[in-house]
Amino acid sequence: MRVDVQGLTLRYGDVTAVDDMSFSLSGNKIYGLLGRNGSGKTSLMSALAGYRKPSGSVQLDGEPVFENAAAMRQVCLVRHTADAADKGDKVSYVLEYGAAWRDTWDNPYALELVELFKIPLKSKVGELSLGQRSALGVVIGLASRSPLTMLDESHLGMDTPTRYAFYDALLTDFMAHPRTIIISTHLIEELASLLEEVVIIDGGRLVLQEEADVLRSRGTEVTGNAADVDEFTAGLTVLSSKSLGRSKSAMVYGGLDDGQFVRARQLGLELGPIALQDLFVHLTEPVGGKR
Amino acid sequence: MKVFRLLTRTLVTFCAVVAACAFVLVIVLTFVVSGFRDVTISGWNVLGSQVARWFLFWAGIYVVHNTLPIAIAHGRTRREFLSAATGFSVVLAVAMSLIVWVGFVVEGGIYSAMGWKADPHGSVVAYFLMFLVWCAVGMFCAAAFDRFGAAGVFSVPVGLMLVMVTTAGIPGAGNLPFVPDLPSLMGAGWHLVSVVAFAGAVLGTWVVARDMPVRVRTL
Numbered sequence: 001m002r003v004d005v006q007g008l009t010l011r012y013g014d015v016t017a018v019d020d021m022s023f024s025l026s027g028n029k030i031y032g033l034l035g036r037n038g039s040g041k042t043s044l045m046s047a048l049a050g051y052r053k054p055s056g057s058v059q060l061d062g063e064p065v066f067e068n069a070a071a072m073r074q075v076c077l078v079r080h081t082a083d084a085a086d087k088g089d090k091v092s093y094v095l096e097y098g099a100a101w102r103d104t105w106d107n108p109y110a111l112e113l114v115e116l117f118k119i120p121l122k123s124k125v126g127e128l129s130l131g132q133r134s135a136l137g138v139v140i141g142l143a144s145r146s147p148l149t150m151l152d153e154s155h156l157g158m159d160t161p162t163r164y165a166f167y168d169a170l171l172t173d174f175m176a177h178p179r180t181i182i183i184s185t186h187l188i189e190e191l192a193s194l195l196e197e198v199v200i201i202d203g204g205r206l207v208l209q210e211e212a213d214v215l216r217s218r219g220t221e222v223t224g225n226a227a228d229v230d231e232f233t234a235g236l237t238v239l240s241s242k243s244l245g246r247s248k249s250a251m252v253y254g255g256l257d258d259g260q261f262v263r264a265r266q267l268g269l270e271l272g273p274i275a276l277q278d279l280f281v282h283l284t285e286p287v288g289g290k291r
Numbered sequence: 292m293k294v295f296r297l298l299t300r301t302l303v304t305f306c307a308v309v310a311a312c313a314f315v316l317v318i319v320l321t322f323v324v325s326g327f328r329d330v331t332i333s334g335w336n337v338l339g340s341q342v343a344r345w346f347l348f349w350a351g352i353y354v355v356h357n358t359l360p361i362a363i364a365h366g367r368t369r370r371e372f373l374s375a376a377t378g379f380s381v382v383l384a385v386a387m388s389l390i391v392w393v394g395f396v397v398e399g400g401i402y403s404a405m406g407w408k409a410d411p412h413g414s415v416v417a418y419f420l421m422f423l424v425w426c427a428v429g430m431f432c433a434a435a436f437d438r439f440g441a442a443g444v445f446s447v448p449v450g451l452m453l454v455m456v457t458t459a460g461i462p463g464a465g466n467l468p469f470v471p472d473l474p475s476l477m478g479a480g481w482h483l484v485s486v487v488a489f490a491g492a493v494l495g496t497w498v499v500a501r502d503m504p505v506r507v508r509t510l
Contacts, residue, residue: 051363051505067502073366083364083505086357100297101365146366 001061001074001147001180002027003048008056010043010204017043019204020056025182025197030174032195032212033184036284040204041184042079045150048182049077060148073103076146078137078154087126091119091136095143102144109173110143116165130157138166142173150182155190163187167194188277198276202284212276219274219282220256223249228267232260239274239282251278294362294375298354302379303386306350310390313338318401330407335398339391339418340461344425344454350383351429355496356437360505369501377493380426388419413461420485421457427492428453434500449495453488456481 003025010018018040025031035041047054050065050072058065065071078084085094091114098105114121117135125133134156141151155163171194174181182199185191198215200207208215219239222229226248229241233250241250251274256264264271317334324330354376362372392415402409413421428450436443459481 046505050368053502053504067368067370069368069371072363072368075366077364083360086361088357097297097361097365101293101362101367140364144365 003148003180004057004059004062005044005048006057006059008044008047008054008058010040010047010052010054016204018047021201021204021206023199023206023209025180025199027180028178029180029196030170030194031180031182032188032191032198033182033201034188034198034280034284035184035201039202039284041201042152043204044201045077045079045152045182045184048148049075049150051077051083074147075150076102076141076144076148077150077152078141079152080134080137080154080156084140085125085136087124089125090121091123091125091128092121094125094136094140095121098140098143102146104145104147106143106145109145110139113139113142113169116169117162131159131162132157134158135162135166138169142169145177146179148180148182150184152184153186154183155185155187163190167191170194188280189275192276195276200280200283207283215279216273216276218255219251219253219279221249221251221272221274222264222269223247223272224267224269228269232264232267232269237282239278251275253279253282292375294367294372295378298358298375298379299382302350302354303383306346306383307386307390309346310343310387310394313342314390314394314397318398321401321407325405325407330402330405331410333395333398333402333409333412335391335394336410336412339394339412340421340458343387343391343418344421344458347383347387347422347426348429348454351380351426351431352433353429354379355430355433355500359437359500359503363505369503373497373500376430376496377427380423380430383426384419384423387422388415391415391418416482417457417461420482420489421454421461424457424485424488424492425454427489427496431492431495431499434496434503437506438499438503446495446499450492453492456488457485 005024006022008018008021009016021044033041033045046052047058048065050067053066060071060074063071065075084097095107095110098110099107117132117139119128119132119136119139125136128136134154135158138151138154141149141154155166158166167190170181183191192212195212197210198212199209222232224247226243226246229248229250233252237253239251239253241248314335317338321330321334359369359372363369395412399409432443432446432450435446
């Protein structure tokens with residue numbers, strides 16, 4: 001499903017959550033929506049899902065989404081389960097809502113995921129732990145099989161094994177049923193391998209939209225003897241560095257030219273891809289007064 | 292139709308079960324009271340004219356406050372939901388007024404057998420219209436509070452005016468202020484005023500909720 005956002009602005013009183021944002025997603029990929037707290041991620045996804053009336057244009061496959069029945073049928077946004085479930089409802093009843101109201105709902109798959117995440121069907125949503133509620137949100141999102149599925153911080157409260165089970169389930173389901181999936185997360189490195197394209201926003205504005213691999217190639221991790229690393233990185237933009245004894249590792253932002261590759265080889269330095277998370281921090285935190 | 296079917300199947304069933312339990316409780320209480328004093332009023336009328344309308348008001352609140360965001364989260368539009376909720380309120384009011392009417396029939400039989408006296412009660416149409424308007428006003432107030440927060444309090448006097456007209460035709464439910472005789476002067480024509488009140492509540496709900504945002508809720 002193609003997503004087109006043009007001049008989108010969302011305000012809460014005096015606060016501008018999304019400020020004249022424009023971008024397009026070609027669809028059928030897993031997108032990472034990255035941003036710091038309060039950057040406007042949830043507001044943006046709320047507009048994409050028709051939860052809020054947008055000022056500007058939000059179109060899915062060329063159709064406006066807000067109060068458009070055909071377009072809204074194609075979308076599922078999960079913000080910590082709370083929208084799709086009432087705390088007094090039993091988990092089994094929450095799944096009934098999906099089965100009753102979503103044409104694309106896959107109930108056997110929903111039950112399979114409920115078992116995978118060990119969510120008790122007879123418990124009320126309000127009695128579940130935070131991690132279980134998040135897992136229930138993942139169940140609702142994935143079992144909806146919506147052409148545009150958005151998961152907003154769906155890992156909250158999940159323990160590590162559950163998070164990994166979530167990532168596996170997400171990738172397996174995406175391979176079997178390709179669609180447009182947008183995930184917002186702060187655990188960037190855990191999800192980095194799943195993301196095909198990254199959208200970074202900050203202060204309600206689009207900072208960057210790039211293929212994840214292209215973005216990674218914007219920086220280099222330089223590892224070797226501390227003195228050699230220091231010499232090599234002098235004059236370059238160093239995002240972060242770590243030292244262990246006489247070894248040092250530095251994250252450098254920006255491409256390297258042929259001469260720098262030759263010099264690195266001469267110094268015996270190892271060059272590797274940079275962590276997405278370090279790039280994100282650099283792009284959303286002003287360093288030396290500029291991004 | 293999917294929204295209407297789910298609301299009707301689940302909530303009407305729930306409300307009917309609650310009403311049936313309430314009826315049993317009223318009859319038991321009436322027998323207990325008869326041990327201390329003569330029974331001179333209909334316990335079911337007290338429940339039907341005083342308590343039931345608040346129950347329908349709650350049902351209206353529940354539908355908009357709890358179920359509308361869930362419907363939107365499952366890809367339904369506000370327009371679809373509000374149409375379904377309006378239909379649901381009619382079905383619920385019909386079901387509850389019929390239950391009240393059946394309750395009066397059964398209670399009347401018990402009172403006759405026991406030699407007790409009961410005060411008069413309203414017509415089934417009067418109960419239907421009262422329940423209908425109270426449910427619709429519940430939806431209107433819930434939409435106003437959900438959309439405008441504390442400023443939703445301004446919906447309360449509007450809601451009060453709308454529900455006030457519906458109780459006039461039901462003994463024990465309350466009279467109109469300033470013009471208490473007007474309903475009896477207008478006779479069955481007074482029901483039209485309740486229909487207008489229902490239309491007003493539905494229109495108000497529509498105006499407030501048609502582009503209402505779904506806010507982040509915490510559990």
